[in-house]
Amino acid sequence: xxxxxxxxxxxxxxxxxxxxxxxxxxxxxxxxxxxxxxxxxxxxxxxxxxxxxxxxxxxxxxxxxxxxxxxxxxxxxxxxxxxxxxxxxxxxxxxxxxxxxxxxxxxxxxxxxxxxxxxxxxxxxxxxxxxxxxxxxxxxxxxxxxxxxxxxxxxxxxxxxxxxxxxxxxxxxxxxxxxxxxxxxxxxxxxxxxxxxxxxxxxxxxxxxxxxxxxxxxxxxxxxxxxxxxxxxxxxxxxxxxxxxxxxxxxxxxxxxxxxxxxxxxxxxxxxxxxxxxxxxxxxxxxxxxxxxxxxxxxxxxxxxxxxxxxxxxxxxxxxxxxxxxxxxxxxxxxxxxxxxxxxxxxxxxxxxxxxxxxxxxxxxxxxxxxxxxxxxxxxxxxxxxxxxxxxxxxxxxxxxxxxxxxxxxxxxxxxxxxxxxxxxxxxxxxxxxxxxxxxxxxxxxxxxxxxxxxxxxxxxxxxxxxxxxxxxxxxxxxxxxxxxxxxxxxxxxxxxxxxxxxxxxxxxxxxxxxxxxxxxxxxxxxxxxxxxxxxxxxxxxxxxxxxxxxxxxxxxxxxxxxxxxxxxxxxxxxxxxxxxxxxxxxxxxxxxxxxxxxxxxxx
Numbered sequence: 001x002x003x004x005x006x007x008x009x010x011x012x013x014x015x016x017x018x019x020x021x022x023x024x025x026x027x028x029x030x031x032x033x034x035x036x037x038x039x040x041x042x043x044x045x046x047x048x049x050x051x052x053x054x055x056x057x058x059x060x061x062x063x064x065x066x067x068x069x070x071x072x073x074x075x076x077x078x079x080x081x082x083x084x085x086x087x088x089x090x091x092x093x094x095x096x097x098x099x100x101x102x103x104x105x106x107x108x109x110x111x112x113x114x115x116x117x118x119x120x121x122x123x124x125x126x127x128x129x130x131x132x133x134x135x136x137x138x139x140x141x142x143x144x145x146x147x148x149x150x151x152x153x154x155x156x157x158x159x160x161x162x163x164x165x166x167x168x169x170x171x172x173x174x175x176x177x178x179x180x181x182x183x184x185x186x187x188x189x190x191x192x193x194x195x196x197x198x199x200x201x202x203x204x205x206x207x208x209x210x211x212x213x214x215x216x217x218x219x220x221x222x223x224x225x226x227x228x229x230x231x232x233x234x235x236x237x238x239x240x241x242x243x244x245x246x247x248x249x250x251x252x253x254x255x256x257x258x259x260x261x262x263x264x265x266x267x268x269x270x271x272x273x274x275x276x277x278x279x280x281x282x283x284x285x286x287x288x289x290x291x292x293x294x295x296x297x298x299x300x301x302x303x304x305x306x307x308x309x310x311x312x313x314x315x316x317x318x319x320x321x322x323x324x325x326x327x328x329x330x331x332x333x334x335x336x337x338x339x340x341x342x343x344x345x346x347x348x349x350x351x352x353x354x355x356x357x358x359x360x361x362x363x364x365x366x367x368x369x370x371x372x373x374x375x376x377x378x379x380x381x382x383x384x385x386x387x388x389x390x391x392x393x394x395x396x397x398x399x400x401x402x403x404x405x406x407x408x409x410x411x412x413x414x415x416x417x418x419x420x421x422x423x424x425x426x427x428x429x430x431x432x433x434x435x436x437x438x439x440x441x442x443x444x445x446x447x448x449x450x451x452x453x454x455x456x457x458x459x460x461x462x463x464x465x466x467x468x469x470x471x472x473x474x475x476x477x478x479x480x481x482x483x484x485x486x487x488x489x490x491x492x493x494x495x496x497x498x499x500x501x502x503x504x505x506x507x508x509x510x511x512x513x514x515x516x517x518x519x520x521x522x523x524x525x526x527x528x529x530x531x532x533x534x535x536x537x538x539x540x541x542x543x544x545x546x547x548x549x550x551x552x553x554x555x556x557x558x559x560x561x562x563x564x565x566x567x568x569x570x571x572x573x574x575x576x577x578x579x580x581x582x583x584x585x586x587x588x589x590x591x592x593x594x595x596x597x598x599x600x601x602x603x604x
Contacts, residue, residue, distance in 0.1 A: 025090035027056035028123075032066045032077055032094075041065055044095040051093070051128055059089060078114070086122040096129030112145065185257045187215040187274050205262065205271040212274045214242050215258060218249060219275045223282045225380060226482060229253065235384065238391045253283050303358050303481045309492045310334040311349040311536075316493065318354050330354040332493065350495030352503070353519060357493070359604045360503055360515050360525045362480055365487055382460060389456050396449045403442045410435050494539045496588045502541075504534050514541060515602070516588060526600040528591070540585040 031044040045063065052058040066077025081092060097111060115134050118125045125134045132147060134140070184190040189206045218236055221227040227235065230246040237243050244252075252258070259280035260273030308316040316332040331354055336347040410432065417428045475483070489508050495501035500518040503525075507513075514534050516526040531544045591597065 024057040027052055027058050027091045027093050028062045028089045030064045030092055030094050047095050048093050084121050091124040093126045097127045187211045207272050214240050215274050219279055219283055222286050223279050238388045301477050303477050307488055307491050308332055309490050311494045312347040352493045356523050363602050364513055385456050385460055392449050392453050399442055399446050406439050525602040526597055527602050540587050
């Protein structure tokens with residue numbers, strides 16, 4: 001019931017307002033912000049909302065919110081705007097002209113083109129900052145163009161001013177002991193200033209020794225103990241509780257701050273080093289080698305990955321070469337025969353059975369193995385495994401304690417449910433269900449840890465085997481791969497025909513061994529004495545021992561030695577040239593016919 005005139009006036013005013021809303025032009029807000037500045041978009045939208053009150057019906061569900069990715073050609077918001085038609089709205093409202101353009105040079109042309117493009121959609125355009133409206137049904141006048149030029153020039157100057165202020169602010173922050181950038185490097189104290197208080201009362205970039213222990217261990221695992229990045233990530237989590245994935249560990253290993261070099265605002269600053277520069281560089285080399293030699297998800301483990309070369313100089317890779325009585329056969333094949341290398345002239349060198357080559361290389365390499373090195377490495381591995389076992393067992397104890405506490409809570413809650421009223425029971429039952437689920441998760445984690453501990457203890461038993469020279473026969477495929485990478489430079493296969501050829505192994509101590517192979521009628525290999533020298537061009541060999549010249553004796557002495565002494569390369573070259581010019585070439589068949597070949601037979 002209407003009581004007085006005031007009520008009548010109120011109703012008429014309210015209905016008039018509703019009528020006005022129904023006839024208002026529809027507006028769509030367009031906000032544009034840089035990545036990580038979403039709060040700025042909210043501010044722009046609030047400004048547009050305030051402006052629209054009583055003037056436009058703001059269609060909030062159609063707001064175009066654009067986050068600039070940083071790419072110069074990224075205009076996703078603009079694309080949305082240009083897809084609008086008169087059926088969607090009547091006007092586009094932007095907080096200021098600088099939000100519509102991103103170019104620094106010829107800004108006025110960019111802004112002019114944007115205004116024209118929006119006009120062609122049939123919608124008006126309004127910039128809050130300049131209170132300027134550009135109607136869709138009106139061509140731009142000279143005054144409009146001049147206004148846009150002035151607006152663009154102001155935008156450019158504002159942008160430069162903002163950049164200068166930002167750079168000055170960063171510089172001031174750094175000078176006061178603050179830090180700019182992402183997360184502060186692990187292993188150091190951040191002496192950042194917030195207001196009048198320092199977050200940590202330590203010298204800027206002073207070493208946090210508790211964290212530095214973890215950093216040094218990560219570098220040691222890679223540079224000294226031969227771990228891969230992913231293996232180091234697992235080990236560091238088990239032993240130190242430091243949870244970071246392999247990508248995070250890799251970023252740490254590549255960060256020069258740990259060798260004392262920190263770049264900020266383009267200026268190199270010296271900070272306390274956690275590892276030596278030599279160890280840092282050594283780790284970078286190891287990381288590169290890991291990419292070359294690591295077996296990445298191979299179904300068939302490649303012991304010789306990164307080492308086997310074809311006679312043409314390309315790498316060789318393992319490939320399925322057929323089946324024999326239902327058993328798949330694998331062989332090394334030249335990479336130039338693959339689709340990736342179609343631009344290379346097809347290689348005529350044949351392939352070799354992968355298992356045969358692995359056996360040949362292993363049997364040849366065993367005599368180069370330093371057993372003392374293996375003993376030291378095994379002791380290292382024992383310590384590592386023991387530390388991991390202790391860390392996991394500690395986790396198991398913690399979980400068992402948590403499990404017992406949870407069991408007591410479940411028992412107590414069960415008693416409470418029995419005595420609870422009808423209204424409380426559903427809530428308590430839900431809580432009980434959550435507890436039971438957590439208990440099951442703990443059980444599974446404990447079971448998983450126990451299995452892992454059992455595997456590690458079995459590994460310890462394997463490592464406890466006496467490391468006599470005969471022990472090398474017990475080395476795993478992964479262990480052999482590590483040995484090969486340590487001792488061998490290259491393994492090259494030179495085919496004579498489809499079934500036979502030469503394997504030439506060059507060790508890192510410059511000793512070269514030649515092995516003759518054949519797969520018909522059976523797989524055999526003959527390790528030629530070190531006095532044989534291979535002729536790469538003709539795929540023949542020379543018997544150095546058969547010559548009495550000074551050069552030949554010197555070369556034989558060099559080849560027969562297994563130390564790592566570097567001889568004069570010019571002297572070696574002279575000796576080799578003499579051999580190649582004077583010695584008789586021996587073919588594969590010549591050696592088979594003229595030499596005691598059975599004495600060279602390898603036990604594969």
